[in-house]
Amino acid sequence: MRRNWAARLRRFTLDGMAAVTLENEVLRVTVLPGKGGDVVEFLHKPTDTDFVWLSPQGLRDPAHHLHGAADDVAQFIDHYEGGWQEIFPSGGAPSVYRGARLAQHGEVAGLPWQCEVVADSPELVSVRLSVRTRRLPYRLERTLTLAAGRPVLEVEGRAGNDSGLPLHAMWGQHLVYGRPFLRPGCRIRLPEGVRVVPHHSPINDAGRRVRAGGPWEWPVVPADGGGTTDLSVAPPQGSPSDVVYITGFPEGWYEISGEIGVRIHWDATLLPYLWMWQEFGASTAYPWWGQAYVLGLEPFAGMPTDGLASAVANGTALTLEPYESKVLRWRAEVLV
Template sequence: MSAGPARVALRSDDLLVEVDAEGARIARLTHVPTGREILATTPWADEARDAFSLPDSSGEWHRRYPGGWHVLLPRAGDAPAGVAPTQPFHGEAAWRTWTLSQEGASCRARVHLRTVPLEVDRVVSLVESGLRVDTAVHNHSSETARIGWAEHPAFAGDLFDDAVVSTGGGGLAVAPAPSAGFDDVSGAAGSLTVEGRELALALSWDARLFPRLFVWRERRGSTGFPWWAQVDAVGLEPSSDPYAQPGDALGSIEVAPGATVRSTVTLHVRGIGAATA
């Protein structure tokens, strides 16, 4: 595949979305009528890459984490020690440079992973009042690949101030700033809503493929490295596997030889009251 642009921007009356080639990350998602940024960003998000790096991938991921929405393949979190080749923290796909192309109101991102025999084809599209992310994971090899998969959208933390958060399985508490924490939730049933002061968000996904939901809260609550009490983000992350996945495999999703596993995640955004005037 030939090299594409470093970033693709899409715009509708409701949303502006920008997709980076690095990790196929959704770097920016703006609600146009209110000008509100929906995804979290860190103070160092736009810093240029430099030669310095930390020796372990978890430390380096957190040192340079820019926010936004990543796809984590073929593993979320730390890789099992016994799996070869070694995976970087949150999986190879989030570290690779993908090939981007714009196709109408969509951005297509593609990458061939090298640690597992998979091609990932991801299409980010603007739809009515929202965003749709379609991902296809294809196995080119003659052996079954067993992987984990998580979607990693990190939302701007202040959207959750005085908000009501509900999943398909019940309510979900998000503590106000300053606070921090992580929960691995079962039974979210493939949907959640955030009813805030300015915006209402509705996230939906395939609960059979992603039966779990990681809830990461970094609301200026960690004073040391890497956040220094400067980051306000809430990650609501559909996942195929528990975060503490047993160490004998990357995950529970089996991709048979020649087979393709597909996912669709949608995010609908609605302005509330005077915020849309």
């Protein structure tokens, strides 16, 4: 009999794709092993608040919507339902690495993952997802765990190099937030002393330092030719779109809060960069059409969003030695 109290899980299909829900008294998390292991629901039940942004285009199965040879951007964008993705082994724009052409945001976000139940008791539920990349000799695992009574999702990822050669990778957590949780005026907190590197700046130590709790201002050049962006607060609808990078974390964490909040904690020694992606409705062409109000705060190994080859060239890419595995632990916690 399926348990319907304390910690519990349920496996099912969602729009034809394999799905699993981990749930307890206060939190419900829905994951799609059938599509990249995407987290498409992170719902705080007492306040009916889902922190995950969902795209207006809805959920699309990549296996059913590829017509001919899709371009390297469409493979991700045309099937992007929002949600939270694992990004590996390349982040951002298409890139060529050692003869392997990697599409937008790499390989694993568009692949089906295997799923096995690790624990299923009233005290704890846990599932392990696994996948192998097709163009590079990598294997990835992610184990998601939810304990009874706690509004905390624990995630352990493992990236393994199955070859006898040293290889590079960009590894990231594509965590994005939108309405109804994210609204203008929501506050963003970061550790003391981190610094901001604008998208088009070279990697160096001259990035502007910011104070914990803000206000932090990073100069940008929006359409009107002037102004600044305050990175400590979600801006109004229609504000300029941009990407910046934050680094120098003494400890990997951030918080976003309004009436309720979420805190992400991760290993910043492994993922030393936080990509801040801002799309608040200013983009009126493909693929957003002015419909998005979304903020991405994405821990990453490597930058910028130009793909793996650029990260290798500037020295920020992750290196996995022959047959080496690296383990990443991170968690998402609701703040009330």
